[in-house]
Amino acid sequence: MTAPRDKFGRPIVVVTGMGVVTSLGAGKTDNWKRLTAGESGIRTVTRFPIDGLKSTMAGTVDFVTVEPSSSTALTERLADIATEEALGQSGIGSKGDFPGPLFLAVAPVEVEWPQRLEVGRAVGKTDFGVNEILAISGGGKFAPYHHRFMFGSVAGYLAEKFGTKGSPISLSTACASGATAIQLGVEAIRRGETDAALCVATDGSVNPEALIRFSLLSALSTQNDPPQAASKPFSKNRDGFVMAEGAGALVLESYEAAVARGATILGVVAGCGELTDSFHRTRSSPDGKPIIGCVHKTLADAGMTPEQVDHINAHGTATPENDKMEFLGISAVFGERAKQIPVSSNKSMIGHTISAAGAVEAIISLLTLEHQRIPPTINYDIPDPAIPFDVVPNVARDARVTAVMSNSFGFGGQNASLILTREPI
């Protein structure tokens, strides 16, 4: 194989362990089997009453439960499961002693309704204000809720359990968070600060208020029946994304360190790039320039040309706006090849795992490289003529894949892309 540094003289960053949880199951094996079979993990929500909601389906991870229940606790548990799998595969360090930092993509945290209602009921009156709530909040009775609803709580737990080094970083770049976590790990290894980084992205936040918030922004699909068919990336009749839960964990190492300890190399993070869209809080700049710039920066970071990318793992949320803008951006960079290169959206099957999506989809991209097989975009029955991508419609496809671009474009103008390869380039 090649020298341990890339063409820019930086340490090559490889992946030696991966773990994933989605609504399709826990672990790479189950997820890969179901993704390539074109199965959907989207179902009607049963975790809470759906009366009155416009969108009643989600990619919830119902086979994992936590007590006491909260989105933050589920978020933590999903990260825990994915991390166990990634560390098990990597074999790095020893139990409770990971030799590097933690970068965690996690949803913003706040006190949730079950806990808020519990505190409200503890007032013991029927007409009360904030002062009555404050008067009974202290004294230790609700002390666990302070820790639970701190933004740093999930990272603190993971750092202690897995023995990561230094201060763990919790981050949010909206729908690009998972990609940003990987990017931070890549940059730390390239700077020579560490030989290894644990990059985790997790989201367990399907709760009534979260669903309603996205619904009020008109971002969600309302095609509730059947739920499996709701997420229709790149289709003419797409009408929004489907909220989902999941987690992805990756062990990143310098190529040199991975080879030195005889680790199996699962793939290479060849490049990462980001460019902020300053146009609008939820909409992309109509000229697509920030997306185009993001893709160009990522190619430049990898030292690659568009011709070397042979598959795109799309952001593909199935919102009318995103899919249109993604085509605009990709076609500006890839030209006529934009119509030939297979562009698949995992979100057609697992929904939008929001904070976790960038990492979950990077892992699926690496599995695509490993198996030389591209998972489909399902629910693709009515193509949108304005988006002439080869979306790998409905059925998985065997293909020669050497480099995958994985895109994440989020609220707040957060654009990030990764290029993953099987071998160092």
Place this chain on the structure above:
Amino acid sequence: MNAPKEAWITGIGIVSSLGEGLDAHWDALNARRVNVDEKRFAPYIVHPLAPVSFDAQIPKKGDQRQMEAWQRIGTYAAGLALDSAGVKGNQEILGRMDMIVAAGGGERDIAVDMAILNADAKGNSAPNFLNERLLNDLRPTLFLAQLSNLLAGNIAIVHGVSGTSRTFMGEEAASIDAARIALGRIESGQSDIALVGAAHNGERTDLLILYEFGDFNLKDKFDPVWARETHSGFALGSAGVFLVIESREHAEARGAKPYAKLTKVVTDLAQRKQPGAVTKSLETLWSKLGVPGDNGALITGATGVGPVTSEEKTFLRGHPGTAVRATGTSFGHTLETQFPLGLALAALSLSRGTLFPPNDPTGLEVEMSKPPTQIVVMGAGHWQGEGMALVEAIK
């Protein structure tokens, strides 16, 4: 690796309970001014934001309406920092500028929450009740005003900072890591220039409730941070602080005047279940900074809550010649904003050739007569996360 590049602080933007801008803060600190409101949230004490005309940095009213208070405070402070660095409106630089924001979340609609809790207390707990109220009563734009990464989003929209955008979360430690990562990127040549900072609105009952769960709020009577031994707690403060940090060569090439050099940032996550863990962590961080002797200056974001403030005191007693200043006394506790505030005041003091005076009846803070050449900035979060930075004068 090439030798690390030198990083300069070339822009500072501050808005707080003491006013806005560098001169107002310098004057307030020298006058030992403290601005607390003991009535509005009684018995809780807060340091309210001084009157600010947001139009000066956020000209479009439509933008202001899309933001919650914490976002307005931060977007305002970011604008001050860009002005201070002389890069405001410079699209060439802003288009490749790094942005790392340390953020919590936005304020809830308390009226909506209280109406639901009251209805629930009256026995209205039909399955669709919560859904119906939230669907009808939540403002669609409120979500965007609450989302952590939308402070960065608003700074991009209002000021055009659009190279990279990362939002770190996790209370006090988030901004220490933000400074660490920004410095790492500049030292290694991954970036030339970065906007780093945070904002906090301390005048929020939802935050008072959250911190009351852990008995962290200062009640009844204001005391300086070091004088809360028997009366522990923090008084939430409102503040926004942003810094422009850039490589020396980038600053020199555009003729920018530096306030100070950011030499090092180190962080830790002490396992606080063990008593003494914070003191030990701070000692380790101190030794990593490589500060010679104990006769320098240190600005801490000490919260005033136990047991972490006691552990900080133990650490400080081990460095008895150091001139200590606690920002919590003058500004209150501003969570993510406390560390950038410390960096800002360190850079300001170094650029003015003098440390601002102590404000502490216990005697832990002592006068410093000589001009400081190095100032250590310290942060130990109220529940987790520790860090330090070394800020140095540019000779």
